[in-house]
Amino acid sequence: MQFETLPGFREFYPDACARRNHIFGQWRKVARAFNFLEYDAPVLEPLELYIEKSGEEIVGQLFNFEDRGGRAVALRPEMTPSLARLVGAKANGLKRPIKWFNIGEHYRYERPQKGRLRAFYQYNVDIFGEAGPGADAELIALLVQALQAFGLGSDDFKVRLSDRDLWLHMLAAEGLDEDASATVLGIIDKLERMDRSKAIERLAPVIGDEAEAFLGRIEEVIAIRDFETLTNYMQNLASEGDIADQIRIRLGEWEQLLNSLQAAGAGEFIQIDLGIVRGLAYYTGFVFEAFEASGEGRALAGGGRYDALVKKLGGPDMPAVGFAMGDVTLADLLESKGLTPTYVQSPDFIAIIGGPEARDAAMGDAALIRRMGYTIDYPLKDQAFGKQFKEANQKGARFALIYGSEEIEQGVVKVRDFSSGVEQMLPRDGLEASIPDLMQSGLS
RNA sequence: GUGGCUAUAGCUCAGUUGGUUAGAGCAUCGGCUUGUGGUGCCGAGGGUCGCGGGUUCGAAUCCCGUUAGCCACCCCA
Numbered sequence: 001m002q003f004e005t006l007p008g009f010r011e012f013y014p015d016a017c018a019r020r021n022h023i024f025g026q027w028r029k030v031a032r033a034f035n036f037l038e039y040d041a042p043v044l045e046p047l048e049l050y051i052e053k054s055g056e057e058i059v060g061q062l063f064n065f066e067d068r069g070g071r072a073v074a075l076r077p078e079m080t081p082s083l084a085r086l087v088g089a090k091a092n093g094l095k096r097p098i099k100w101f102n103i104g105e106h107y108r109y110e111r112p113q114k115g116r117l118r119a120f121y122q123y124n125v126d127i128f129g130e131a132g133p134g135a136d137a138e139l140i141a142l143l144v145q146a147l148q149a150f151g152l153g154s155d156d157f158k159v160r161l162s163d164r165d166l167w168l169h170m171l172a173a174e175g176l177d178e179d180a181s182a183t184v185l186g187i188i189d190k191l192e193r194m195d196r197s198k199a200i201e202r203l204a205p206v207i208g209d210e211a212e213a214f215l216g217r218i219e220e221v222i223a224i225r226d227f228e229t230l231t232n233y234m235q236n237l238a239s240e241g242d243i244a245d246q247i248r249i250r251l252g253e254w255e256q257l258l259n260s261l262q263a264a265g266a267g268e269f270i271q272i273d274l275g276i277v278r279g280l281a282y283y284t285g286f287v288f289e290a291f292e293a294s295g296e297g298r299a300l301a302g303g304g305r306y307d308a309l310v311k312k313l314g315g316p317d318m319p320a321v322g323f324a325m326g327d328v329t330l331a332d333l334l335e336s337k338g339l340t341p342t343y344v345q346s347p348d349f350i351a352i353i354g355g356p357e358a359r360d361a362a363m364g365d366a367a368l369i370r371r372m373g374y375t376i377d378y379p380l381k382d383q384a385f386g387k388q389f390k391e392a393n394q395k396g397a398r399f400a401l402i403y404g405s406e407e408i409e410q411g412v413v414k415v416r417d418f419s420s421g422v423e424q425m426l427p428r429d430g431l432e433a434s435i436p437d438l439m440q441s442g443l444s
Numbered sequence: 445g446u447g448g449c450u451a452u453a454g455c456u457c458a459g460u461u462g463g464u465u466a467g468a469g470c471a472u473c474g475g476c477u478u479g480u481g482g483u484g485c486c487g488a489g490g491g492u493c494g495c496g497g498g499u500u501c502g503a504a505u506c507c508c509g510u511u512a513g514c515c516a517c518c519c520c521a
Contacts, residue, residue, distance in 0.1 A: 004494095007512070054521065060445090061519075078521045106521090111445080113515065280521060302521090324521080354478070385479045393481045404479060418481075 008110070008118025018343035020121070023327055023334075024103050026149040027123045031101040034142045036125060039100050041082035043107075047072040049081045052313060053282070063107045063118075075107035079124040080306070080322065081313060087128050088315020096129030099138075115298055115329040123301075126322030131307065133253045135321050136286045137260035143290055143301055143323055144266040150330070151339045157300060158293050159266075160273040163254070164304070165285045166234070167277060169247045170221065173238045174214070180206040182281065188218060189277045222275040227258055230272060257286065282306050288323070292333055300333065301325035346396030348439065351378035351403060352388045358403035365401065365413065365431055372435060376401070393418065399438065417443035 005011055012020055028038070047064050064074035076082060079102055087098060102124045112118060125142060127135040140159060147157055164185065171181040183206050191199055196215070203211040224230050231251055238244040261270050278287045287304030291297055303323025310318040334340050349369060351362040362378055369376045377395065379388055392400050402414040402423075412425045415438065422443040426434050 004512075050521090058521080061521090080521070108520085110519075112513085113517095116520080278521095279519090282521090299520090352480080382478075384477090386476095386481090387478090389480045390482075396482095400480080402479075406479090414479095416480075421481090423480090 006118070008112035010117065010119065014345070015343065018345060019331065019340060020327065022341060022343065023150075023330060024121070027101075027103055027146060027325075030142060030146040030149050031123075031125060033145070034099070034138065036099040036101040036142070039083075039086065039102055040104065041076075041079065041086060041102070043076055043105070044073050045076055045082060047074045049085070049313075050074055050077060053081045053084075053309070054280075061108055061110055063109050076104075077106055077108045078324070079104060079106070079122065080126075080309070080324075083124065083126060083322075084310045084313045084315060084320075087318065087320075088310050088313060091128075091310070091316045091318055094129075097135060098128040099126075100128075101125040115326075115332055117328055121327040123325040123327075124322065125303075125324075126320060128310070128318050128320045130321075131319035133257040133286070134260065135319075136305065137257050137264065139303065139321050139323060140257075140261060140270070140288055141264040141266045143288075143303070143325070144264075144269045146325065147290060147300065147330075150334055152333070152337070154268045154293070156293055156333070156337060157269070157290055158271045159269050160271050160276045160289045160291065161257075162272075162274045162276040162287050163250070163285060164277055164283055164287055166247070166250050166254075167274065169243055169250060170234070170237060173243050173247075174217075176206070184218075185277050186279070188222070188275065189279045191218075191222070192275060222273070224274060225272055227254065227272065230254070230274075278302060278304055282309050282312070284308055286321070290323075290325070298329050298333075300329055344396050346398070347375040347377045348397070349374065349376040349399050349401050350388075350392040350395060350397040351376060351401045352385060352392065353378055353382065354385070354402075354404040354408075355382065358405065358408055361408055361413075361428070362401065362403045365428060368431060369435060372432070374435065374439065398442075415443065420444050 050058050050062060062074040062077055067073050103121060105119055106122050107119050109118060125139060127139055144159060167185060168181055171184055176184065187199060187202050200211045200215055203215060207214045221233065224233060234247050234251060238247055261267055276287055276289050283304045284307045285305030289299050290301040291299045301323050305321045307319040310320055351366060353359050353362050366376045366378065398418060400416040402416065407413055411428050413428055414423055414425055416423045420443055424443055
Protein backbone atom coordinates (compact mmCIF):
# COMPACT_ATOMS: atom_id res chain seq x y z
CA MET A 1 0.00 0.00 0.00
CA GLN A 2 1.45 3.28 -1.14
CA PHE A 3 0.26 6.28 0.81
CA GLU A 4 0.18 9.77 -0.59
CA THR A 5 0.28 13.10 1.14
CA LEU A 6 -3.09 14.72 1.71
CA PRO A 7 -4.11 17.36 -0.86
CA GLY A 8 -2.50 20.72 -0.23
CA PHE A 9 0.04 19.36 2.24
CA ARG A 10 3.74 19.45 1.58
CA GLU A 11 6.69 17.26 2.38
CA PHE A 12 10.04 18.89 2.81
CA TYR A 13 12.94 16.88 1.48
CA PRO A 14 16.28 18.23 2.74
CA ASP A 15 16.71 20.76 -0.12
CA ALA A 16 13.21 22.13 0.31
CA CYS A 17 13.61 22.10 4.06
CA ALA A 18 16.76 24.18 3.74
CA ARG A 19 14.93 26.71 1.57
CA ARG A 20 12.09 26.85 4.05
CA ASN A 21 14.46 27.35 6.94
CA HIS A 22 16.19 30.14 5.07
CA ILE A 23 12.88 31.97 4.97
CA PHE A 24 12.27 31.29 8.65
CA GLY A 25 15.78 32.46 9.45
CA GLN A 26 15.35 35.84 7.75
CA TRP A 27 11.94 36.34 9.30
CA ARG A 28 13.26 35.58 12.75
CA LYS A 29 16.35 37.72 12.30
CA VAL A 30 14.39 40.80 11.26
CA ALA A 31 11.82 40.41 14.04
CA ARG A 32 14.61 40.13 16.58
CA ALA A 33 16.35 43.17 15.09
CA PHE A 34 13.19 45.12 15.95
CA ASN A 35 13.20 43.47 19.39
CA PHE A 36 10.03 41.46 18.90
CA LEU A 37 9.77 38.39 21.13
CA GLU A 38 8.86 34.99 19.75
CA TYR A 39 5.86 33.17 21.19
CA ASP A 40 3.93 30.07 20.21
CA ALA A 41 0.43 28.68 20.71
CA PRO A 42 -1.46 25.42 20.14
CA VAL A 43 -2.08 24.09 16.66
CA LEU A 44 -5.45 22.70 17.74
CA GLU A 45 -7.96 25.09 19.25
CA PRO A 46 -11.65 25.15 20.21
CA LEU A 47 -13.73 25.68 17.09
CA GLU A 48 -15.64 28.35 18.94
CA LEU A 49 -12.57 30.60 19.03
CA TYR A 50 -12.72 31.04 15.27
CA ILE A 51 -16.48 31.28 15.05
CA GLU A 52 -16.41 34.04 17.66
CA LYS A 53 -13.92 36.03 15.62
CA SER A 54 -15.08 35.39 12.09
CA GLY A 55 -18.63 34.07 12.18
CA GLU A 56 -20.26 30.74 11.44
CA GLU A 57 -19.31 30.82 7.74
CA ILE A 58 -15.68 30.23 8.63
CA VAL A 59 -16.38 26.61 9.57
CA GLY A 60 -16.60 25.57 5.93
CA GLN A 61 -12.98 26.55 5.47
CA LEU A 62 -11.53 24.85 8.54
CA PHE A 63 -10.06 21.48 9.34
CA ASN A 64 -12.48 20.85 12.16
CA PHE A 65 -13.72 17.73 13.92
CA GLU A 66 -14.93 16.43 17.23
CA ASP A 67 -12.27 15.02 19.54
CA ARG A 68 -12.70 11.94 21.72
CA GLY A 69 -13.99 14.08 24.53
CA GLY A 70 -16.77 15.47 22.34
CA ARG A 71 -15.14 18.88 21.99
CA ALA A 72 -15.56 20.73 18.71
CA VAL A 73 -12.00 21.57 17.68
CA ALA A 74 -10.18 22.98 14.64
CA LEU A 75 -6.63 23.15 13.36
CA ARG A 76 -5.67 26.81 13.52
CA PRO A 77 -6.38 28.68 10.27
CA GLU A 78 -4.65 31.80 11.58
CA MET A 79 -2.80 32.97 14.65
CA THR A 80 -4.62 36.13 15.64
CA PRO A 81 -7.39 34.65 17.85
CA SER A 82 -4.91 32.52 19.82
CA LEU A 83 -2.63 35.51 20.16
CA ALA A 84 -5.45 37.76 21.30
CA ARG A 85 -6.27 35.18 23.98
CA LEU A 86 -2.64 34.91 25.12
CA VAL A 87 -2.32 38.65 25.38
CA GLY A 88 -5.77 39.15 26.85
CA ALA A 89 -5.19 36.63 29.64
CA LYS A 90 -2.06 38.37 30.92
CA ALA A 91 -2.68 41.84 29.61
CA ASN A 92 -2.30 43.51 32.97
CA GLY A 93 1.04 41.91 33.68
CA LEU A 94 2.70 42.49 30.32
CA LYS A 95 4.93 45.47 29.75
CA ARG A 96 3.70 47.62 26.89
CA PRO A 97 4.10 47.95 24.06
CA ILE A 98 3.86 44.20 23.60
CA LYS A 99 5.89 43.34 20.51
CA TRP A 100 5.57 39.66 19.63
CA PHE A 101 6.03 37.44 16.60
CA ASN A 102 5.48 33.83 15.60
CA ILE A 103 6.34 31.50 12.74
CA GLY A 104 3.92 28.63 12.57
CA GLU A 105 2.02 26.25 10.36
CA HIS A 106 -1.63 26.97 9.66
CA TYR A 107 -4.37 24.95 8.03
CA ARG A 108 -7.29 25.85 5.83
CA TYR A 109 -9.62 23.43 4.11
CA GLU A 110 -9.66 25.03 0.70
CA ARG A 111 -9.08 23.98 -2.86
CA PRO A 112 -5.32 24.25 -3.42
CA GLN A 113 -4.09 26.52 -6.20
CA LYS A 114 -1.20 28.76 -7.04
CA GLY A 115 0.18 30.42 -3.93
CA ARG A 116 -2.30 28.68 -1.74
CA LEU A 117 -2.18 25.32 -0.02
CA ARG A 118 -4.02 23.66 2.81
CA ALA A 119 -1.03 23.77 5.11
CA PHE A 120 1.28 26.76 5.02
CA TYR A 121 3.56 28.72 7.26
CA GLN A 122 2.82 32.23 8.37
CA TYR A 123 4.94 34.94 9.87
CA ASN A 124 2.75 36.82 12.35
CA VAL A 125 3.99 40.08 13.80
CA ASP A 126 1.90 42.16 16.18
CA ILE A 127 2.08 45.11 18.54
CA PHE A 128 -0.39 45.49 21.40
CA GLY A 129 -0.97 48.33 23.77
CA GLU A 130 -0.02 51.29 21.60
CA ALA A 131 -2.79 53.17 19.83
CA GLY A 132 -0.70 55.86 18.13
CA PRO A 133 0.71 55.73 14.59
CA GLY A 134 4.14 54.93 16.00
CA ALA A 135 3.09 51.30 16.30
CA ASP A 136 1.78 51.19 12.73
CA ALA A 137 5.02 52.74 11.51
CA GLU A 138 7.15 50.23 13.43
CA LEU A 139 5.21 47.32 12.01
CA ILE A 140 5.23 48.51 8.41
CA ALA A 141 8.94 49.29 8.63
CA LEU A 142 9.50 45.75 9.89
CA LEU A 143 7.42 44.34 7.05
CA VAL A 144 9.47 46.23 4.49
CA GLN A 145 12.73 45.14 6.03
CA ALA A 146 11.58 41.52 6.27
CA LEU A 147 11.02 41.50 2.49
CA GLN A 148 14.23 43.38 1.80
CA ALA A 149 16.11 40.74 3.78
CA PHE A 150 15.52 38.32 0.90
CA GLY A 151 17.06 40.70 -1.61
CA LEU A 152 13.78 42.20 -2.80
CA GLY A 153 13.82 45.87 -3.73
CA SER A 154 11.27 48.58 -4.45
CA ASP A 155 10.94 47.30 -8.02
CA ASP A 156 9.84 43.97 -6.61
CA PHE A 157 7.26 44.92 -4.03
CA LYS A 158 5.30 47.84 -2.60
CA VAL A 159 3.20 48.32 0.49
CA ARG A 160 -0.20 49.75 -0.26
CA LEU A 161 -1.39 51.90 2.60
CA SER A 162 -4.99 52.69 3.36
CA ASP A 163 -7.16 53.66 6.28
CA ARG A 164 -10.58 52.41 7.28
CA ASP A 165 -10.84 55.22 9.79
CA LEU A 166 -10.49 57.86 7.11
CA TRP A 167 -13.02 56.04 4.96
CA LEU A 168 -15.53 56.08 7.81
CA HIS A 169 -15.05 59.83 8.24
CA MET A 170 -15.49 60.32 4.52
CA LEU A 171 -18.61 58.20 4.40
CA ALA A 172 -19.96 60.04 7.42
CA ALA A 173 -19.39 63.27 5.52
CA GLU A 174 -21.42 61.68 2.72
CA GLY A 175 -24.18 61.21 5.27
CA LEU A 176 -23.90 57.45 5.72
CA ASP A 177 -24.46 55.75 9.05
CA GLU A 178 -22.29 52.96 10.47
CA ASP A 179 -24.13 50.03 8.88
CA ALA A 180 -24.27 51.67 5.48
CA SER A 181 -20.56 52.48 5.74
CA ALA A 182 -19.71 48.87 6.51
CA THR A 183 -21.63 47.74 3.44
CA VAL A 184 -19.88 50.30 1.28
CA LEU A 185 -16.45 49.25 2.57
CA GLY A 186 -17.28 45.67 1.67
CA ILE A 187 -18.03 46.80 -1.87
CA ILE A 188 -14.88 48.93 -2.10
CA ASP A 189 -12.84 45.87 -1.12
CA LYS A 190 -14.17 44.00 -4.14
CA LEU A 191 -14.20 46.92 -6.57
CA GLU A 192 -11.02 45.83 -8.33
CA ARG A 193 -12.61 42.54 -9.40
CA MET A 194 -16.13 43.80 -9.97
CA ASP A 195 -17.88 45.25 -12.99
CA ARG A 196 -18.79 48.90 -12.61
CA SER A 197 -22.45 48.19 -13.27
CA LYS A 198 -22.47 45.45 -10.65
CA ALA A 199 -20.93 47.83 -8.13
CA ILE A 200 -23.60 50.43 -8.82
CA GLU A 201 -26.26 47.80 -8.45
CA ARG A 202 -24.90 46.76 -5.08
CA LEU A 203 -24.48 50.34 -3.89
CA ALA A 204 -28.04 51.28 -4.80
CA PRO A 205 -29.74 49.81 -1.69
CA VAL A 206 -27.63 51.99 0.62
CA ILE A 207 -27.01 55.01 -1.56
CA GLY A 208 -30.14 55.24 -3.66
CA ASP A 209 -30.44 56.91 -7.04
CA GLU A 210 -27.13 58.65 -6.85
CA ALA A 211 -25.15 55.45 -6.66
CA GLU A 212 -23.36 56.13 -9.92
CA ALA A 213 -22.21 59.60 -8.91
CA PHE A 214 -21.25 58.23 -5.50
CA LEU A 215 -19.20 55.50 -7.11
CA GLY A 216 -17.48 58.16 -9.19
CA ARG A 217 -16.38 59.96 -6.03
CA ILE A 218 -15.13 56.71 -4.51
CA GLU A 219 -13.13 56.00 -7.63
CA GLU A 220 -11.62 59.44 -7.39
CA VAL A 221 -10.47 58.70 -3.83
CA ILE A 222 -9.07 55.32 -4.79
CA ALA A 223 -7.01 56.91 -7.55
CA ILE A 224 -5.22 59.21 -5.08
CA ARG A 225 -1.54 58.31 -4.76
CA ASP A 226 0.00 61.18 -2.79
CA PHE A 227 -0.64 62.76 0.54
CA GLU A 228 -1.09 66.30 -0.75
CA THR A 229 -3.93 65.29 -3.05
CA LEU A 230 -5.46 63.29 -0.24
CA THR A 231 -5.31 66.26 2.12
CA ASN A 232 -6.86 68.61 -0.43
CA TYR A 233 -9.62 66.17 -1.24
CA MET A 234 -10.49 65.67 2.43
CA GLN A 235 -10.48 69.37 3.20
CA ASN A 236 -12.86 70.06 0.34
CA LEU A 237 -15.13 67.29 1.52
CA ALA A 238 -15.70 68.81 4.96
CA SER A 239 -14.34 72.18 5.97
CA GLU A 240 -15.99 72.67 9.33
CA GLY A 241 -17.86 70.81 12.05
CA ASP A 242 -17.13 67.59 13.96
CA ILE A 243 -16.38 65.54 10.90
CA ALA A 244 -13.95 68.14 9.59
CA ASP A 245 -12.19 68.13 12.97
CA GLN A 246 -11.93 64.36 12.98
CA ILE A 247 -10.58 64.34 9.46
CA ARG A 248 -8.01 66.97 10.39
CA ILE A 249 -6.84 64.90 13.38
CA ARG A 250 -6.67 61.75 11.28
CA LEU A 251 -4.66 63.44 8.56
CA GLY A 252 -2.22 64.52 11.27
CA GLU A 253 -1.75 60.86 12.15
CA TRP A 254 -1.25 60.05 8.49
CA GLU A 255 1.47 62.65 8.36
CA GLN A 256 3.21 61.17 11.40
CA LEU A 257 3.04 57.68 9.94
CA LEU A 258 4.38 58.73 6.55
CA ASN A 259 7.19 60.77 8.12
CA SER A 260 8.23 57.87 10.35
CA LEU A 261 8.27 55.47 7.42
CA GLN A 262 10.30 57.93 5.38
CA ALA A 263 12.77 58.31 8.24
CA ALA A 264 13.01 54.53 8.64
CA GLY A 265 14.04 54.25 5.00
CA ALA A 266 10.80 52.59 3.93
CA GLY A 267 9.45 55.59 2.03
CA GLU A 268 10.12 54.30 -1.46
CA PHE A 269 8.09 51.19 -0.72
CA ILE A 270 4.95 52.96 0.43
CA GLN A 271 2.10 53.60 -1.95
CA ILE A 272 -1.03 55.36 -0.82
CA ASP A 273 -3.98 53.37 -2.11
CA LEU A 274 -7.34 53.78 -0.45
CA GLY A 275 -8.65 50.94 -2.59
CA ILE A 276 -7.27 48.55 0.03
CA VAL A 277 -9.75 48.15 2.85
CA ARG A 278 -9.24 44.46 3.65
CA GLY A 279 -12.40 42.43 3.69
CA LEU A 280 -12.41 41.76 7.38
CA ALA A 281 -14.75 43.78 9.47
CA TYR A 282 -12.47 43.75 12.50
CA TYR A 283 -9.88 46.08 11.03
CA THR A 284 -10.28 49.52 12.54
CA GLY A 285 -7.64 51.97 11.31
CA PHE A 286 -4.65 51.86 9.01
CA VAL A 287 -4.62 48.79 6.81
CA PHE A 288 -1.88 47.74 4.44
CA GLU A 289 -0.90 45.07 2.01
CA ALA A 290 2.49 44.15 0.61
CA PHE A 291 2.20 42.97 -2.98
CA GLU A 292 4.39 42.10 -5.93
CA ALA A 293 5.14 45.23 -7.90
CA SER A 294 5.60 43.28 -11.13
CA GLY A 295 3.87 40.36 -12.77
CA GLU A 296 0.95 38.84 -10.96
CA GLY A 297 0.66 41.51 -8.30
CA ARG A 298 -0.13 38.87 -5.75
CA ALA A 299 -0.43 39.84 -2.10
CA LEU A 300 2.60 38.87 -0.05
CA ALA A 301 1.41 40.06 3.32
CA GLY A 302 -1.48 41.93 4.82
CA GLY A 303 -2.37 43.56 8.06
CA GLY A 304 -3.62 46.54 9.94
CA ARG A 305 -5.20 47.87 13.09
CA TYR A 306 -7.62 45.71 15.03
CA ASP A 307 -8.18 47.73 18.18
CA ALA A 308 -11.46 46.05 19.16
CA LEU A 309 -10.58 42.38 18.70
CA VAL A 310 -8.87 41.56 22.00
CA LYS A 311 -11.91 42.79 23.89
CA LYS A 312 -14.27 40.92 21.59
CA LEU A 313 -12.42 37.72 22.37
CA GLY A 314 -12.80 38.24 26.11
CA GLY A 315 -9.74 40.35 26.93
CA PRO A 316 -9.42 43.93 28.08
CA ASP A 317 -9.63 46.96 25.84
CA MET A 318 -6.32 46.77 24.04
CA PRO A 319 -5.23 48.50 20.86
CA ALA A 320 -3.47 46.22 18.41
CA VAL A 321 -1.85 46.24 15.02
CA GLY A 322 -0.37 43.30 13.16
CA PHE A 323 0.38 41.63 9.87
CA ALA A 324 0.79 38.14 8.53
CA MET A 325 2.99 36.93 5.68
CA GLY A 326 2.74 33.46 4.13
CA ASP A 327 5.64 31.34 2.99
CA VAL A 328 4.05 30.02 -0.19
CA THR A 329 3.66 33.23 -2.19
CA LEU A 330 6.96 34.53 -0.87
CA ALA A 331 8.82 31.39 -1.95
CA ASP A 332 7.17 31.60 -5.39
CA LEU A 333 8.29 35.21 -5.77
CA LEU A 334 11.86 34.51 -4.61
CA GLU A 335 12.03 31.61 -7.02
CA SER A 336 10.84 33.73 -9.96
CA LYS A 337 13.36 36.46 -9.11
CA GLY A 338 16.22 34.00 -8.79
CA LEU A 339 16.63 34.93 -5.15
CA THR A 340 16.51 31.41 -3.81
CA PRO A 341 20.04 30.68 -2.65
CA THR A 342 21.40 27.21 -3.32
CA TYR A 343 22.13 25.59 -0.05
CA VAL A 344 25.07 23.30 0.42
CA GLN A 345 24.93 21.40 3.62
CA SER A 346 28.41 19.99 3.48
CA PRO A 347 30.62 18.67 6.25
CA ASP A 348 33.84 20.31 7.38
CA PHE A 349 35.62 16.97 7.45
CA ILE A 350 35.33 13.50 6.03
CA ALA A 351 37.36 10.71 7.49
CA ILE A 352 38.98 8.33 5.02
CA ILE A 353 39.25 5.04 6.83
CA GLY A 354 41.74 2.30 5.97
CA GLY A 355 40.47 -0.56 8.12
CA PRO A 356 38.94 -1.68 11.41
CA GLU A 357 41.77 -0.35 13.56
CA ALA A 358 41.75 2.93 11.69
CA ARG A 359 37.99 3.12 12.13
CA ASP A 360 38.29 3.07 15.91
CA ALA A 361 40.87 5.85 15.81
CA ALA A 362 38.76 7.90 13.40
CA MET A 363 35.64 7.53 15.52
CA GLY A 364 37.51 8.67 18.60
CA ASP A 365 38.76 11.77 16.81
CA ALA A 366 35.34 12.34 15.26
CA ALA A 367 33.78 12.43 18.72
CA LEU A 368 36.23 15.16 19.72
CA ILE A 369 35.69 17.16 16.54
CA ARG A 370 31.92 16.92 16.96
CA ARG A 371 32.14 18.15 20.54
CA MET A 372 34.11 21.11 19.22
CA GLY A 373 31.12 21.94 17.06
CA TYR A 374 32.44 20.96 13.64
CA THR A 375 30.83 18.56 11.21
CA ILE A 376 32.55 15.32 10.35
CA ASP A 377 31.24 12.36 8.42
CA TYR A 378 32.69 9.01 7.43
CA PRO A 379 31.60 5.89 5.56
CA LEU A 380 29.63 3.51 7.73
CA LYS A 381 31.27 0.46 6.20
CA ASP A 382 34.74 -0.25 4.84
CA GLN A 383 35.31 0.98 1.32
CA ALA A 384 38.14 1.42 -1.15
CA PHE A 385 40.18 4.59 -0.70
CA GLY A 386 39.39 5.85 -4.17
CA LYS A 387 35.69 5.55 -3.56
CA GLN A 388 35.96 7.32 -0.23
CA PHE A 389 37.74 10.27 -1.83
CA LYS A 390 35.15 10.45 -4.54
CA GLU A 391 32.39 10.53 -1.96
CA ALA A 392 34.20 13.13 0.10
CA ASN A 393 34.14 15.37 -2.96
CA GLN A 394 30.53 14.69 -3.77
CA LYS A 395 29.58 15.63 -0.25
CA GLY A 396 31.55 18.85 -0.56
CA ALA A 397 33.82 18.27 2.42
CA ARG A 398 36.47 20.89 3.02
CA PHE A 399 39.08 18.54 4.48
CA ALA A 400 39.81 14.84 4.38
CA LEU A 401 41.24 13.21 7.48
CA ILE A 402 43.12 10.15 6.29
CA TYR A 403 43.42 7.23 8.66
CA GLY A 404 45.67 4.58 7.08
CA SER A 405 47.81 1.94 8.73
CA GLU A 406 50.93 4.14 8.52
CA GLU A 407 49.19 7.05 10.19
CA ILE A 408 47.81 4.89 12.97
CA GLU A 409 51.25 3.45 13.69
CA GLN A 410 52.75 6.92 13.97
CA GLY A 411 49.88 8.35 16.01
CA VAL A 412 49.11 10.96 13.37
CA VAL A 413 46.38 11.74 10.86
CA LYS A 414 46.98 13.10 7.39
CA VAL A 415 44.87 16.16 6.58
CA ARG A 416 44.11 17.07 3.00
CA ASP A 417 42.70 20.48 2.12
CA PHE A 418 40.52 19.81 -0.92
CA SER A 419 40.60 23.40 -2.15
CA SER A 420 44.42 23.54 -2.39
CA GLY A 421 45.33 19.86 -2.55
CA VAL A 422 47.90 20.44 0.19
CA GLU A 423 48.38 17.66 2.75
CA GLN A 424 49.91 17.71 6.21
CA MET A 425 50.43 15.24 9.05
CA LEU A 426 48.91 16.23 12.40
CA PRO A 427 49.65 14.48 15.70
CA ARG A 428 46.42 12.93 16.88
CA ASP A 429 46.92 13.90 20.49
CA GLY A 430 47.15 17.58 19.54
CA LEU A 431 43.97 17.75 17.46
CA GLU A 432 42.01 19.82 19.92
CA ALA A 433 44.60 22.58 19.61
CA SER A 434 45.30 22.31 15.88
CA ILE A 435 41.76 21.96 14.50
CA PRO A 436 40.62 25.56 15.14
CA ASP A 437 43.74 26.83 13.33
CA LEU A 438 43.05 24.50 10.46
CA MET A 439 39.45 25.69 10.19
CA GLN A 440 40.63 29.29 10.27
CA SER A 441 43.43 29.18 7.72
CA GLY A 442 43.25 25.89 5.84
CA LEU A 443 46.37 24.41 4.27
CA SER A 444 48.28 26.14 1.51
C1' G B 445 -18.37 24.20 -4.20
C1' U B 446 -17.77 25.07 -10.18
C1' G B 447 -14.90 24.59 -14.62
C1' G B 448 -10.39 23.62 -17.97
C1' C B 449 -5.82 20.84 -18.69
C1' U B 450 -2.80 16.74 -17.15
C1' A B 451 -1.29 11.64 -15.12
C1' U B 452 4.37 6.24 -18.22
C1' A B 453 10.88 4.51 -13.37
C1' G B 454 13.02 8.76 -7.72
C1' C B 455 13.27 13.22 -11.69
C1' U B 456 12.63 15.05 -17.01
C1' C B 457 10.36 12.74 -20.83
C1' A B 458 9.93 9.07 -25.57
C1' G B 459 6.43 5.28 -26.81
C1' U B 460 3.99 4.85 -34.58
C1' U B 461 -3.09 4.02 -37.32
C1' G B 462 -4.41 -0.33 -30.75
C1' G B 463 0.06 -5.41 -31.94
C1' U B 464 5.50 -9.59 -28.98
C1' U B 465 9.10 -8.98 -23.05
C1' A B 466 7.20 -0.53 -22.21
C1' G B 467 12.40 2.66 -23.46
C1' A B 468 16.21 6.93 -22.92
C1' G B 469 18.90 10.61 -20.12
C1' C B 470 19.75 12.03 -15.20
C1' A B 471 19.66 10.00 -10.27
C1' U B 472 20.44 5.47 -7.10
C1' C B 473 23.23 0.88 -6.00
C1' G B 474 27.50 -2.48 -7.15
C1' G B 475 32.26 -3.16 -9.63
C1' C B 476 36.86 -1.19 -12.23
C1' U B 477 43.26 -5.17 -7.10
C1' U B 478 41.87 -1.10 0.25
C1' G B 479 46.47 5.17 -0.42
C1' U B 480 43.98 10.09 -3.23
C1' G B 481 39.19 14.12 -6.45
C1' G B 482 32.96 15.96 -8.96
C1' U B 483 34.47 13.73 -14.81
C1' G B 484 35.57 7.95 -17.08
C1' C B 485 34.45 2.56 -18.08
C1' C B 486 31.41 -1.98 -16.94
C1' G B 487 27.11 -3.75 -14.65
C1' A B 488 22.53 -3.93 -11.65
C1' G B 489 18.04 -2.64 -9.39
C1' G B 490 13.77 0.16 -10.17
C1' G B 491 7.28 0.62 -13.71
C1' U B 492 0.00 -3.25 -12.04
C1' C B 493 1.70 2.86 -17.70
C1' G B 494 -2.56 6.99 -11.08
C1' C B 495 -6.81 3.65 -9.77
C1' G B 496 -11.51 0.96 -11.30
C1' G B 497 -14.53 -0.61 -15.14
C1' G B 498 -15.72 -1.09 -20.48
C1' U B 499 -14.74 -1.88 -26.00
C1' U B 500 -11.37 -5.44 -28.57
C1' C B 501 -8.43 -11.59 -30.49
C1' G B 502 -5.18 -7.84 -28.21
C1' A B 503 -5.18 -1.42 -24.48
C1' A B 504 0.13 2.77 -21.90
C1' U B 505 -2.72 3.95 -26.56
C1' C B 506 -9.98 4.21 -27.56
C1' C B 507 -14.54 5.09 -24.08
C1' C B 508 -16.74 5.88 -19.04
C1' G B 509 -15.98 6.65 -13.97
C1' U B 510 -12.78 7.91 -10.01
C1' U B 511 -8.54 9.93 -7.44
C1' A B 512 -4.56 13.20 -7.46
C1' G B 513 -1.79 17.41 -9.51
C1' C B 514 -1.70 22.12 -12.00
C1' C B 515 -4.59 26.45 -13.46
C1' A B 516 -8.86 29.71 -13.14
C1' C B 517 -13.54 31.00 -10.54
C1' C B 518 -15.56 31.31 -5.41
C1' C B 519 -13.17 32.64 -1.02
C1' C B 520 -8.99 34.73 1.06
C1' A B 521 -8.27 35.44 8.26
